[in-house]
Amino acid sequence: MGITVVEVTKKFGDFVALDDVTVAIPEGSLTALLGPSGSGKSTLLRVIAGLEDPDRGQVLLGADDVTSRPARARGVGMVFQHYAAFKHMTVWENVAFGLKVRKRPKAEIGRRVHELLELVQLEGLAKRYPAQLSGGQRQRMALARALAVDPEVLLLDEPFGAVDARVRKELRAWLRRLHDEVHVTTIIVTHDQEEAMEVAGQIVVINQGRVEQVGTPRELYDSPANEFVMSFVGPVNRIGDTFVRPRDISLGLEPDGDSTEAMVERIVHLGFEVRAELVRDDGQHLLAQLTQEEAQALELERGLIVYLKPSRETVFTP
Amino acid sequence: MTGRYALRFGALGYLTVLLLVPVGLVFYRTFQHGLHPAWAAATNPQAQHALWLTLIIAAIAVPLNTAFGVVLGIALVRHRFPGRGLLNAIVDLPLALSPVVVGLSLYLLYGTGGWLAGLSEHGVKILFSLPGMTLATIFVSLPFVVREVVPVLREIGTDQEQAAETLGAAPFTTFRRITLPAIRWAVGYGVVLTTARAIGEFGAVSIVSGRIEGKTETLPLYVQSQFDSSLGVDPTGAFAASVVLALIALMTVLAMRLFRPSAASLAMPLRGRGGFAGAAVSTRPAGRMRSVSETSGSKEEL
């Protein structure tokens, strides 16, 4: 079931969290709401969930206007940043909760919970309490719990924020695989652009309560709509009114046409890529990114004078 | 949302009937016949003596319980030793024990035939005299400072103290400059509670004092004797003394509000591991729930 948000505005006192937001989320997609802290992305998610009421606008699930429907009647499954585990219940009871509340027959609950625990790979831990699980395990439990009630829509609010870096990577891959299998319309809120790019098929970039751009990771990277999107989605050099990606700065040892001179201030080796921090005569600092081979070919080192020229530029017309 | 309003008005109504009306009544009844009789009743020699005695006992009991409270708190938190659990339980005991039982124990201990009855034969009068009344008051008001200090000590941990040590501070210096400042709001709160309990104590002191008018009568005891002698007909004297006590109580409530160590510690002074569980939530400076390593406990409003 697709989700449509139409002209939604939400204020908290004087603070405008969402400003006339309209967005369409295709059915079965895995969409990321990407933005910095305070951008309104969590608020938008909560409005979709029914945990917040918009001051203006509508929320549609499929063709139904659910704006005035409470959360429990919307058929959404939600996963929270800090798990929101029912700490007084076992893993099994947590996952079974939604089914128990709907008064499903015991046999059905047993079957379904077992199925889900297998899906999230927590079979052996059914009798444990959340306090006895690791962060990653708790989040998988939270997912199983949300999926148990067969939601039309799965909402994830910064789900991997509270786990450590390595586990985060694993969970991202795992979520992608899960989505491939289960195909529920999924929205994930994140401030981490790498996460959004890696996990989502479609990204909605939000800033200060407004949608900046909607597109695939490729589209956002290659054709950003404005400066904000471009600099949020990856590092960028600003030269006057043009924006250049570090990857698109080509360096040479000889002047070449309208190339400008710069000195290498610092070199950082990032695996097979090399990042060079450059400074021009006029004091502007720039960042260039090259492969190991390219760096070696130039015999790149600190203090070296190079000549740079952007191989690709982006200009935004206001 | 009518459920919310029903609950709110139910709760507030209950509180009004149970608390506010009675307390309001104290003031009304006292000044019912005018300011003058009330003033006269409150300032006669017997009443003045009672107030004076009450304050003296508190002036002895509170500092003692405070000093020992801090020492006890540190011993309980920073040191592990056999019997620690038992010590904890004993500290809590005065909170669960009837004041009459307290009074009787002292009466049996120091009275004729008791183990320490010999003291009075050597001229040291305990019962029916200030020492006995003070001992009773110390007993019942013992736990409060300890109970407040323990969770704070536990929460702040030994990090700061160890840092001071690596910087060369001797143990007592560390105690004076690091530990004490860290617990000062907890101690303050504990002192307020201890004082309130000490001033208001009735049952235990009633038994050990013999209630000798003009000599071993504290203000609460004076309230009762005034009530008894007036046979409920014109209890202005009792009410006048009650007003004084009620005013002290109101100041106590205000002081409790001011000193209350954190927004989360709205629990009675019966927290901390080894004590009552009311809310085993450690004390933290209000408004800064995560910044645990502040030496100066902040005292923000709730």
Next chain:
Amino acid sequence: MGTSSAVAVSRPGAVLGRAGGGLARGIAVGYLSLIVLVPLAALVWSSRAQGLGTFWDEVTKPEAASALKLTLGVALVVAAFNAVTGTAIAWVLVRDSFPGKGVVNAVIDLPFALPTIVASLVLLELYGPSSPFGVDLAFQRAGIVLALLFVTLPFVVRAVQPVLLELDREMEEAAESLGARRLAIFRRILFPNLLPAILSGVALAFARAVGEFGSVVLISGNRAFHTEVASVYIFGQIESDNPSGAAAVSVVLLLISLAVLLAIGAFRHWRTRHDR
């Protein structure tokens, strides 16, 4: 008690130092013994001084037994009542907002701060023979219940408030997103998490109610077999020069207090077992 028996901080120079720690413990134990332990030991000793037979007789004497039964009954009623009202008040103070909430919050402490005899006097004036409301609860069990409700008010409220404050709201939101209605959320999520705190508060209220003296002494009228609670009975026994009778019943109260302390310890242990 050797100074080098187990010490938590094992390096010299730790807070108060090793010797200092031992000294602190010694002072602490000495103080507690003098103030609390020795008197209570004297009490227990006196109660059995004339033999266990006399002890038992004193406790099972009709007046004593009646006082004890009344005390326990009334304390249970009050504790149960507080479980409900205390939780409700704590709820309103934490989850609701209205002008003057801060004042109401502070006022909860009043029964704790007010001397019990003043409470007794005031309740008598309000609900006794000269009551402006036309009720007369003096010399009645209802009067005792009222006085006890007054003094035990803060216990459950203050026990539940911090737990309610710390409760993870996301748990409730998660339950809501899973389809639970408000009542189900309360029953399945909130109540289980609040229960240990409620029980602790109830236990404290119970202990206080059992031992309460000052606030009931005026309104109850101390009618033997009808409105005489245990603490008043004990007092009466002292006045009528029967210390062994007083001691026997006191020991019973002491045992109840100890049992309550144990229970509270157990509740706390139960409560923290689910914490992350």
